[in-house]
Amino acid sequence: MEQEMVLKKESNMVSNFKQTILKLTPSMKKDGVFKSLKNTGITLLSILLFLGLWQMGSKALYNKEANYRVEKALQERGEEAAAAERACIESGDSSCQPNTLPSPSQVWASLQSLIADHQVISADKAAFAEKMAVTNEKMISQGKDTIVYTGRASFVDIVLTSIKTVFAGFLLAMFIAVPIGIIIGLSPSLRSAFNWFIQIFKPVSPVVWYLLVFMIVKTLYIGDSSDNAFVISFISVGLCAMWATLVNTAMGVASVDKDYINVAKVLKLGTFQKVFKVILPSSLPLIFTGLRITLSVAWMVLIAIELLAQSQGLGLFVWEEFQNGANDSNSKIIVAMFVIGIIGFLLDRLMLAVQNMVSFNKNEMA
Amino acid sequence: MNTAQQSNQTYSENGIVYPSNIMLDLSNLKKVYPTPKGDYVVLEDLNLQILKEEFVTIIGHSGCGKTTMLSMIAGLNEISGGNISVLGNPVKGPGPDRGVIFQSPSLMPWMSALDNVLLGVNQVFPDATKAQRQDVAKYYLHKVGLEDAFHKKASELSQGMQQRVGIARAFAIKPKVLLLDEPFGMLDSLTRGELQDILIEIWNKEKITAVMITHDVDEAIFLADRVIMMTSGPKAKIGDILNIDFERPRTRKSVLENDDYYTYRKHLIDFLEH
Structure with missing residues (x-):
């Protein structure tokens, strides 16, 4: 019974507190939230727009180069070669891809491959350091230069x-x-x-x-x-x-x-x-x-x-x-x-x- | 009766000035600014003697050379001709024996109120202990009503509060002469009244010879023993001098209730509108 009273009092206090806060920050807070939401929205929208334009641009450049290659194959080596060239490009084979402005997804993939590459190299480095730890200690005690990792x-x-x-x-x-x-x-x-x-x-x-x-x-x-x-x-x-x-x-x-x-x-x-x-x-x-x-x-x-x-x-x-x-x-x-x-x-x-x-x-x- | 009034009376009644009573002596003062069209004479043949423990206000139209004169007394502006001497010693440059309260508070905005006052105190009392110097600075900040703002940055204070620090800084270095260049000109009238009261309260205690430029006729009468009226430039000089014979310490109320107040006021306004 008593406990209940206390709880009730507490929840009363909390709600009072909430009310005071709300009173203290009437429309100002709401406006601020709205404004920052609006700004974030605009930023996100502009990023999307940018990515869209980029995608379209890279697509257009890709097509231009692909068409040129097919055209060239057709003129120089005949229809069969042209069909083979188109098939090669469409298959995604890296040997015949047009080399132009990359699309956003390609860039994203490269970023991930660079990060993966970093993880491989740092694992390499750690392994190298472990392997060389004993040798390096000896080198130090003999006053010689230590062996350092010289990889990529x-x-x-x-x-x-x-x-x-x-x-x-x-x-x-x-x-x-x-x-x-x-x-x-x-x-x-x-x-x-x-x-x-x-x-x-x-x-x-x-x-x-x-x-x-x-x-x-x-x-x-x-x-x-x-x-x-x-x-x-x-x-x-x-x-x-x-x-x-x-x-x-x-x-x-x-x-x-x-x-x-x-x-x-x-x-x-x-x-x-x-x-x-x-x-x-x-x-x-x-x-x-x-x-x-x-x-x-x-x-x-x-x-x-x-x-x-x-x-x-x-x-x-x-x-x-x-x-x-x-x-x-x-x-x-x-x-x-x-x-x-x-x-x-x-x-x-x-x-x-x-x-x-x-x-x-x-x-x-x- | 204090000495200020005695000397003042000496001055006004017999016209005799005893040399030992003179704090500040300007004789044949001249200021010339060279311009491409020839020299521009701001002040010429300006003679003025200000007594020990006297409060003098200077009134005149804008651009007549009041500020030039004051900054020459401060040593911040070269003298083109004539002499200025403090207690018989010619002024050769600026120094802490002549404290200045500038029109803008001129506090170092990155320092606290206390540090701003200490900047001067440390310079003038190098032999005092750190605690003593702090005490002096705090005393004057207290006097101007800033006992709660010692450690506030000057840039965080209002214009009026900043000027209070300016007053504290000027009094804390214990100058022989206090020079005030329209110190309340940038303040609203309410704050101005407050600061006038603070200034006169400290001045009543310290009796530092004061020369103050003002545009405000009421301020000139309320604070001064004498009001100096300057003619308009070029070649400005002293046009008229008005002795204000109110008892000290004064209150705003007692001054306003005195019949002479309106005679003085009319005199000054007549001169300015002339």
């Missing part, structure tokens, strides 16, 4: 190499561009001294930066057999991408609100205090805007540079697949394209989050 890199390894390269390049850009930007931002005369330098080197293409870095690093590594592709590519990426940060940092430091500078003057803050307590915090939002641009530029030029530097990343992967010309090469290239796009998007979101964290005036940021 899986798609995931390739992606990780690219991400590593881009971060190394980004850090290099940051460590060069931010301090220099601060220094030239502080001094108008240094700013004009550096201006020609920035204006000339900013528009230089990634390929040329790569060649420049290659010239220098090649000589520095002379006589050293170790692989310098990673070093060359991350330095090139850094040099290509640092300009946005350099310009933004200099601008941010140079355009600190005059009121803050006046406060610093009235309080007679020393140079150190002025820089670290007033100028830097107030230019942080612009510095981070620059860093965000730098990261996206770094990711964009990375592909071209990896290709040139033969660094085991996505750039080289795309190029090798293209040269390879295997039946699923085209769809693997498209997989890489999506992976590149999605990682680029995620990196940008990451930087945006950091940027919002350091910006002191939330209203100014959109």
Whole structure:
């Protein structure tokens, strides 16, 4: 009896609570849910539309090439050969498939095969490591180099190499561009001294930066057999991408609100205090805007540079697949394209989050 | 009777000023801005002596050079001719002996209210312990009614609250002269009244010589011992000076009830409309 009472009271309280919540959030919540549902719906719809257009486009291209082949066989080798060619194409035999823009399903299949391939390779690696564990321990105790797995890199390894390269390049850009930007931002005369330098080197293409870095690093590594592709590519990426940060940092430091500078003057803050307590915090939002641009530029030029530097990343992967010309090469290239796009998007979101964290005036940021 | 009133009377009754009573001395002050069409003279032959513990308001039309004059006193703007001296020492640049309350609160938005005040306090009292400096900053924040907002970021405070921090920051560095450049110009009239009360309350305790620019005739009378009226530029100078002989401490009510208030008000408005 008593227990029942308690239960009843409790359920009363719960329903009261629910009512209060409902009262507190009248139509606002409903509208919000509706709005987000609508937005998700629109996004899904546009994805479907995109896939549909893609499917239709690839189908049309496929037919065009197939018809051309059949036509060619007919003209060159007669009707029988043409019929055989058509039968071969329709049977799905890989030897005579038109090699054109892959359809979404082919790309999906390639993605899965790349993942499966990754699982095979990582199993291989684990087995290799187990087998070599004892030997490697001995090698370490004897002070020799350990034996490492030198097999084919899986798609995931390739992606990780690219991400590593881009971060190394980004850090290099940051460590060069931010301090220099601060220094030239502080001094108008240094700013004009550096201006020609920035204006000339900013528009230089990634390929040329790569060649420049290659010239220098090649000589520095002379006589050293170790692989310098990673070093060359991350330095090139850094040099290509640092300009946005350099310009933004200099601008941010140079355009600190005059009121803050006046406060610093009235309080007679020393140079150190002025820089670290007033100028830097107030230019942080612009510095981070620059860093965000730098990261996206770094990711964009990375592909071209990896290709040139033969660094085991996505750039080289795309190029090798293209040269390879295997039946699923085209769809693997498209997989890489999506992976590149999605990682680029995620990196940008990451930087945006950091940027919002350091910006002191939330209203100014959109 | 306090010394401010004594000196004020000395000034108004016999016209004699004792040098030891002068806090701020502007003599033959001139400001020229070079333009492509030739020099533009903002101020010329401006002479003004402001006494210790005096509160002076300056009123005049926009663009007449009030702010230029104030920023020259602050040392933020070069002097083109003449002299400005504080207690006989010529002004050579900005310094914490002349605290400034700017029109926009000019707080560092990424710092808390307390850190904003401490920025000045740390600079002026480098030998005090950390706890002592914190106490000074907290005392003034308390005085301006922000005892609950020590650790709020300046960007999270309303405009009025930010200006309160500005007042606390200026008083906390214990300046000899307080310069106020239309500090309440951007506030709504209700907030403005509140802040005037806060300002005058702290000022009654500290008696720091104050020079304040305002556009508001009532504000000028309520706060000041003397209202300086400036002529319109170019070549602006002092047009007229009005002594406000209300007792201190004043309340808004007592001022409004005083018959002289309306005479003063008419005087100022006549000058401005002239």
